[in-house]
Amino acid sequence: MNIESANKNGKDVGFERIRRITGYLVGTMDKWNDAKKAEERDRVKHSLTK
Amino acid sequence: MIKSIVKRDGRVVLYDEAKIAAAALKALEASGAGDAALAAQVANAVEERLTAQCGSEPPKIEQIQDAVEQELMRAGCEDAAKQFILYRANRTRIREANTSLMRAIDEITSVDARVSDMKRDNANIDGNTAMGSMLQIGTAGAKAYNAAYLLTPEQAKAYREGDIHIHDFDFYALTTTCCQIDLLRLFHGGFSTGHGYLREPQGIASYAALAAIAIQSNQNDQHGGQGVPNFDYAMAEGVRKTFAKLYQSGLQDALEDVLDSYDESVLAKMAVDAGRAVTGEEPRLGTDTEDFDAAAAKVIADTGRLSDEAAAHMVKHVRARALRRTDRETYQAMEGFVHNLNTMHSRAGAQTPFSSINYGTDTSPEGRLAIRNILKAEDAGLGHGETPIFPIHIFKVKEGVNYNPGDPNFDLFEYSCKVSAKRLFPNYVFLDSPFNLQYYKPGHPETEVATMGCRTRVMANTAYPDAEIAYSRGNLSFTSINLPRLAIEAKGDEKKFYESLDAMLELVAQQLYDRFEIQAAKHVYNYPFLMGQGVWLDSDKLGPNDEVREVLRHGSLSIGFIGLAETLTALYGHHHGETDEMQQKGLEIIGHMREFCDKRSKQTGLNYGLLATPAEGLSGRFIRMDQKRYGKIPGVTDREYYTNSFHIPVWFPISAYEKIQKEAPYHALTNAGHISYVELDGDTANNVEAFEAVVRCMHDAGIGYGSINHPVDRDPVCGYVGVIGEVCPRCGRRSGEALSEEKLAELKKLYPNATPYCGCT
Known part of the structure; x- marks a missing residue:
């Protein structure tokens, strides 16, 4: 997933962002298609008040 | 000339x-x-x-x-x-x-x-990657061939122009979607995956290893994911075998230690036989333990070499040790299973298999041990603490079993909430919702609704009404309708919308039937594992050269849809999140589609069902085409995606409670599968009570299958897991930035247990 051996100090190493997509989890959003990326960006949180 | x-x-x-x-x-x-x-x-x-x-x-x-x-x-x-x-x-x-x-x-x-x-x-x-590219080239070639030769001109046009989407179109002429693998039936008597034969497993380690092999073998016979409907019941059998072995071998070791002898296998066996004579079964953990242990101790004391007290004391400790070791072995087996499914790129060499496991209702001591340990393994994560991607865990919630305080597995339900609040899995399937409860027969786990992680659900069985079970069945194929386009074309005319919807339903039903004809004409040898090893229901009654038509009818043909919210907006100006009136309109549309499916099932004797489509590639495909045709219509085509199935749009502000209330009635209508999500922020997810309250709200509202999303980020450099914005809260770096050697050393001192960035010294 990450090019962990590229540089031991973390240069060019991104954060992993695990998100759910059609029921499945995906370990890095690099592999998401453009529409799903846009959908993820637009997701709003749901409050717990009635 | x-x-x-x-x-x-x-x-x-x-x-x-x-x-x-x-x-x-x-x-x-x-x-x-x-x-x-x-x-x-x-x-x-x-x-x-x-x-x-x-x-x-x-x-x-x-x-x-x-x-x-x-x-x-x-x-x-x-x-x-x-x-x-x-x-x-x-x-x-x-x-x-x-x-x-x-x-x-x-x-x-x-x-x-x-x-x-x-x-x-x-x-x-x-x-x-090489294998990934090869897979995509094959996909492109198969799609071109299928479109040119296997669709009628009308179907080809509808597919090409985006009226419908034929899912897994590259596999059109090849296979079916998915299956819920009954591991117990597969394991009993052993099975074969190609070369050589796998004997019936004899302990939890092999049960878990073979479970992974079964998933991996079957996924190369089908194009979709693979599920296990009875993970707890199946693993329980492995736990039982491991415990029985450890009990007897532990007894032998203890006897040899105390008696200072070389081989006490005979005496140990006699003691276990005596216990078995009393309880009628192998030594179990937590069931009839006193009677069993007393009978075993008596055999030992009767030799005259140990006192009654010493013998009883020995058996007690043997049991405790066997239990401890069984627990540890089960944990390792579950850990290995999760690691295996996340790392083996066994699907056509380029993907890990899409895998789902259902559990939560086995209340036997062995089943409970298996459930606790699979949750524990998920909780711990992978080698560097990463959140596992596979399998999807699905916890089956049932009143009287695990939902209320006092229920035998209530503790495991609570633990599942803690794990899910951290790792996003398990998801929850609710057996008490009326459309699930109607199948439920206590003592018959095959009647508990299990779901594929993606949401595919197969329970009704018009073809074989005696087999309305979750085990050994799955979806055959599914095709989705571009609902928003029908609404746009109707220009506010409700009647016109329904007319075009009926025409589209007809077209899709026929296309699914044509595809079924291709699938049904295949033979058992085309599905060497799924059919050849009897994984699919009733396939064990077929020979290798038989056509699969009759047994394939256990599967489902699903008509899906996308964008109910945009459809309502295009037709009436609002979506169902906004007004109750629109909610009624939405339920009418989806109810109408369900009615069509039921009617078609009756006519054909095939299991047509309505699916709240899990749209991945599809989320952008339809809307891109519709933007070209109609431009950007506010609230309809002005985003990069159509809203998933019947969901309230992801961008619409609404409380979790209200969202659940609004979406639950659609679960009852979409009998081929559904899921509802609630999005929580990271802090709320750390509050397990709040998390559990949302799950309970889903249960009480009649949701079929639901899960709670919250951000799970990880910085692979310092090992921090949690919510990360622009800057990692632990080490302070931004994405792609390097840390100094000094900073890394300091972090290592501060967080000695954090899984360090590999390469760090």
Whole structure:
């Protein structure tokens, strides 16, 4: 997933962002298609008040 | 006099009048009129026409074909001319498919997946690797072939233009979607995955290893994911076997230690036999333990070599040790299972298998041990603490079993909430919702609704009403309807919308049926594991050369949809999140679709169902086409995606409670599968009570399958897991930034247990 051996100090190493997509989890959003990326960006949180 | 012609690729070749005559003859024969003599006349006339047109210049292919059309018409053969036009159109379609196929392969071969949306159509495939690219090239080729040869022109048009989406279209002629694998049935008596035979497993380690092998074997026979409906019940059997072995071998060890002898296997066996004579089964953890242990201790004391107290004391400790070791072995087995499914790229060499496991209702001590340990393994994560992607865990919630305080597995339900709040899994399937409860028979785990992680659900069985079970069945294929487009085209006319919806349902139902015909004509040897090993229901009754038609009818044909919210907005100006009136309208549309599916099931004896489509590639496909056609209509086509199935739009502010109330009624209607999500922020998810309250709200509202999303980020450099914005809260770096050696050393001191960035010293 990450090019962990590229540089031991973390240069060019991104954060992993695990998100759910059609029921499945995906370990890095690099592999998401453009529409799903846009959908993820637009997701709003749901409050717990009635 | 024509001597040569120019082909499409520019080459000049000799003119051959016989070819013109042959083409004319084919058209005449197809129209049922005319003969070779007429065809020769037409060919002559074509040459004359071309000479008049072109003089000494060689004519082009298109000019020749135009001339053939015109001369057929002039000869009074309108039908033959029509046939010739159809033939030309079809050749053009195939030629264009070939050209676009070559373009697609060119993109797959040479463009970085990060800039090619096509290569990210399925997020599980790394389009930059050799096997990933080969898979995508195969997909492109199969799609081109299937569209040109297997669809009717009407279906091809609907698919090409985005009225419908035929899912897993690359596999159209090859296989079916998915299956819930009953591990116990598979394991009993052993099974084969190709070369060699796997004997029935004898302990939890092999139960878990073979579970992974079963999933991996079956996924290469089908195009979708693989599920296990009874993970806890199946693993419980492995736990039981491990405990029985450890009990007897532990007894032997203890006897040898105390008696200072070399081999006490006979005495240990006699003691276990005595216990078995009393309880009627192997030593179990937590069931009839006192009777069993007393009988075993008596055998030992009766030898006269140990006192009654010493024998009882020994057996007690043997039991405790066996339990401890069983627990540890089960944990390791579950850990190995999760690691295996996340790391083995066994799906066509390029993907980890889409895998789902259902559990939560086995209340036996062994089942409970298995559930606790699979949750514990998920909780711990992978080697560096990463959140596992597979399998999808699905916890089955049931009143009287695990939902309320005092229920035997209530503790495990609570633990599942804690794990899910951290790792996003398990998801929850609610067996008390009326449309699930109707199948539930206590003591028959096969009647507990299990779901594929993606949401596919197969329970009703019109084909075989006696087999309304979750085990050994799955979806055959599914096709989704572009609902928003129907609404846009209707221009606010409700009646027109329903008319076009009915026409589209009809088209999809027929297309699913045509695909079923292709699937049903396959043989057992086409599915060596799924059918050959008896994984699919009733396939054990078939021989290797039998057609699979009759047993395939256990599966489902699903009609899906996308964008109810945009559909309502296009038709009425609002979506169902906004007003109760729109909620009613939404339920009418979806209810109407469900009615159609039920009717079609009755007519055909096949399991048609309505699916709240899990749209990955589809989320952008329809709307891109609709934007081109209709421009950006506010609230309808003005985003980059259509809203998933019946969901309230992801961007619409609404409370969790209200969202659940609004979406629950649609679960009852979408019998082929559904899921609802609630999005929580990271802090709320750390509050397990709040998390559990949302799950309970879903249960009480009649949700079928639900899960709670919250951000789970990880910095692989410092090992921090949690919510990360621009800057990692632990080490302070931004994405892509390096840390100094000093900072890394300092972090290592501060967080000695954090899984360090590999390469750090």
